Amino acid sequence: MVPIFICENDPIQRNRLEDIINKYIMIEDYDMAITISTDNPYEILEYLDNHENTRGAYFLDVDLGQDINGIQLGAEIRKKDVFGRIIFVTTHSELMSLTFTYKVEAMDYIIKDEPENIQRKVQGCLKQINDYYTSEITKEEDRIKLKINDQIRIFELKDIMFFETTELSHKIKLHLTHNRLELYGNLKELEELSDSFVRVHKSYLINKNNIVTIDKKKREVTMVNGEVSLISVRKMKLLV
Amino acid sequence: MNPSILKNKKSFLLLLLMIGSAGIVSDMYPFINDLVFFLFIFLLTTRIQKTQNIFLSTIVVVCPFLIVGILSFFNPISLNFLLNLNIRITIAIVLLELYLYLMVYLISYIVKTKFLPFVHSQQKEKLTAAIFIGIFVLHQSFEIYTFYFGNNWLSVVSIVIILAFSVLIYLFIQAISTSQALKLEVEKQQIEVKYMNEYAKETTKQYNEIRKFKHDYVNILSSLEYFIQTKDMNKLAAYYQEFIQPTHESLAKGAFNFQELKNIKSDEIKSIFAIKLLSAREKELDVHIEIPDKIPQKLPINSVSLVRMLGIILDNSIEEASQIANGTVEIGIFEMEMSYLFVIKNSVRENIEPLYQLEIEGYSTKGENRGLGLSNLNEISQKEKNLTLETEITSLAFIQKITLMKGEH
Numbered sequence: 001m002v003p004i005f006i007c008e009n010d011p012i013q014r015n016r017l018e019d020i021i022n023k024y025i026m027i028e029d030y031d032m033a034i035t036i037s038t039d040n041p042y043e044i045l046e047y048l049d050n051h052e053n054t055r056g057a058y059f060l061d062v063d064l065g066q067d068i069n070g071i072q073l074g075a076e077i078r079k080k081d082v083f084g085r086i087i088f089v090t091t092h093s094e095l096m097s098l099t100f101t102y103k104v105e106a107m108d109y110i111i112k113d114e115p116e117n118i119q120r121k122v123q124g125c126l127k128q129i130n131d132y133y134t135s136e137i138t139k140e141e142d143r144i145k146l147k148i149n150d151q152i153r154i155f156e157l158k159d160i161m162f163f164e165t166t167e168l169s170h171k172i173k174l175h176l177t178h179n180r181l182e183l184y185g186n187l188k189e190l191e192e193l194s195d196s197f198v199r200v201h202k203s204y205l206i207n208k209n210n211i212v213t214i215d216k217k218k219r220e221v222t223m224v225n226g227e228v229s230l231i232s233v234r235k236m237k238l239l240v
Numbered sequence: 241m242n243p244s245i246l247k248n249k250k251s252f253l254l255l256l257l258m259i260g261s262a263g264i265v266s267d268m269y270p271f272i273n274d275l276v277f278f279l280f281i282f283l284l285t286t287r288i289q290k291t292q293n294i295f296l297s298t299i300v301v302v303c304p305f306l307i308v309g310i311l312s313f314f315n316p317i318s319l320n321f322l323l324n325l326n327i328r329i330t331i332a333i334v335l336l337e338l339y340l341y342l343m344v345y346l347i348s349y350i351v352k353t354k355f356l357p358f359v360h361s362q363q364k365e366k367l368t369a370a371i372f373i374g375i376f377v378l379h380q381s382f383e384i385y386t387f388y389f390g391n392n393w394l395s396v397v398s399i400v401i402i403l404a405f406s407v408l409i410y411l412f413i414q415a416i417s418t419s420q421a422l423k424l425e426v427e428k429q430q431i432e433v434k435y436m437n438e439y440a441k442e443t444t445k446q447y448n449e450i451r452k453f454k455h456d457y458v459n460i461l462s463s464l465e466y467f468i469q470t471k472d473m474n475k476l477a478a479y480y481q482e483f484i485q486p487t488h489e490s491l492a493k494g495a496f497n498f499q500e501l502k503n504i505k506s507d508e509i510k511s512i513f514a515i516k517l518l519s520a521r522e523k524e525l526d527v528h529i530e531i532p533d534k535i536p537q538k539l540p541i542n543s544v545s546l547v548r549m550l551g552i553i554l555d556n557s558i559e560e561a562s563q564i565a566n567g568t569v570e571i572g573i574f575e576m577e578m579s580y581l582f583v584i585k586n587s588v589r590e591n592i593e594p595l596y597q598l599e600i601e602g603y604s605t606k607g608e609n610r611g612l613g614l615s616n617l618n619e620i621s622q623k624e625k626n627l628t629l630e631t632e633i634t635s636l637a638f639i640q641k642i643t644l645m646k647g648e649h
Contacts (some may be wrong), residue, residue: 150577168622
């Protein structure tokens with residue numbers, strides 16, 4: 001069961017939020033329940049300290065009227081529940097979309113404007129949370145976990161094109177469908193992460209499921225997103 | 241001796257002259273041949289590959305001579321072995337040739353694929369180059385000495401020539417490596433100066449604007465006073481509409497300070513954002529900034545690299561966003577648990593090209609150097625140890641993230 005936490009200092013807003021969530025969980029028959037609904041941020045942190053490995057969903061108001069605000073609470077929660085889904089509930093003037101997304105890695109934010117909108121947004125978030133937690137259980141082998149800087153991130157295999165070495169010996173460049181990112185590691189270790197990864201070249205580790213064409217003459221492999229990786233002659237037989 | 245031997249034309253000519261005379265000597269005394277060959281190849285490499293690592297090219301140049309040296313040491317043994325096999329002498333020689341060819345190929349292959357990358361990754365080019373040249377010079381001196389031993393004064397002269405050459409080679413390498421380092425340093429400083437100048441220029445411009453405003457303000461007040469004194473309400477209203485209303489707008493838009501950037505304590509970082517924000521304002525672009533945490537003066541990175549990267553990213557974002565209706569740029573800087581995170585996000589035109597296409601050097605939809613940005617950015621980022629770059633493109637936005645690790649990595 002996915003525990004849901006609410007932190008909001010306005011009792012009317014809090015009751016409304018509880019109401020929307022409870023009703024929608026019942027209608028859709030989601031495996032979720034509100035565990036804590038409070039105006040005290042420390043209550044949630046205390047619960048997380050006493051229940052290690054909690055993986056929950058959090059609806060947090062930004063202005064809590066306490067010594068810490070919702071963003072700080074979110075950052076603390078993130079330390080204790082790395083993959084937890086955090087949603088900020090905020091007024092328009094407190095909107096800090098980049099901070100929500102990148103500092104706290106919030107899943108989404110809801111702006112307190114018209115009640116109808118709030119309801120629609122909350123329901124959308126619950127659906128997304130449900131999708132996230134159910135797909136997590138079934139398809140573990142279709143994703144890999146990588147440490148990117150100081151955070152652990154999950155990547156779907158279908159998004160991974162190839163890994164490439166850089167000028168620095170411990171820095172690897174990862175090519176995704178629409179992303180590029182750099183990480184610390186080496187190709188040998190990365191190769192172990194999935195059976196789909198093939199070391200086709202001294203400097204390249206590719207996901208063989210995303211190959212479109214292999215050009216034997218130019219010694220190049222074209223991936224589904226149009227990117228090109230090199231392949232050495234001796235490694236050609238690994239693929240054909 | 242002056243280390244700037246490369247820039248000093250006289251010393252360079254002298255060097256050439258010495259090689260020339262050595263050429264004549266080698267014609268008569270073949271044992272100096274190797275040395276002359278070496279010098280020629282060495283000079284050629286350094287002249288052609290100026291940008292490359294001088295120590296690495298030295299290693300590459302010395303290697304063949306060492307390979308030949310090692311093999312010729314084993315040659316008599318191998319030949320004896322072959323002759324003992326009771327085969328015809330021609331076959332034995334052919335076999336020996338084949339064996340030598342194979343050995344040279346094998347050793348070169350190992351040097352190229354294993355040894356050089358290893359030396360490069362360990363950053364021991366300087367030491368390896370010194371050892372190689374040392375071995376080479378010792379070997380040459382030994383050969384010449386044994387050849388001319390006790391025979392005549394030539395043995396002494398040859399060794400003097402060899403020693404002179406090795407000193408010259410050493411000075412030459414020193415000169416080139418210092419000039420390479422200097423060039424890099426100068427380039428860095430030029431960039432710093434450029435940004436500082438831009439910043440100073442913008443600040444002056446703002447200061448002038450404030451002064452102009454002050455001046456206007458006094459004028460406006462006296463006019464108002466006049467209309468009020470004469471109790472001409474119609475003119476007062478007209479005057480307000482025409483002159484005072486507009487200043488309201490310019491005050492709001494101009495925002496003479498960068499309140500949003502107050503949490504950045506590093507001057508270089510602050511100035512690059514300030515400059516680019518001004519250029520965005522000139523283009524009437526909507527820029528949204530979130531810097532909730534204090535960003536300290538001292539960051540764990542060469543600030544020139546970071547400023548260059550931020551400059552490129554901001555230029556690209558402003559350029560792209562200013563070309564679409566309601567385009568926006570969002571900037572966020574955050575302190576994370578173990579790092580600092582810079583996020584720059586901008587809206588993109590419809591059907592934007594895929595990332596790998598935008599990244600190709602010189603690629604641009606508008607010609608002229610625009611596409612250089614992304615490939616330059618990658619190049620800088622790949623050289624910085626404590627920094628990682630992430631680039632993401634969606635149908636709505638282009639997002640670039642720079643993460644600076646706080647500790648060593």
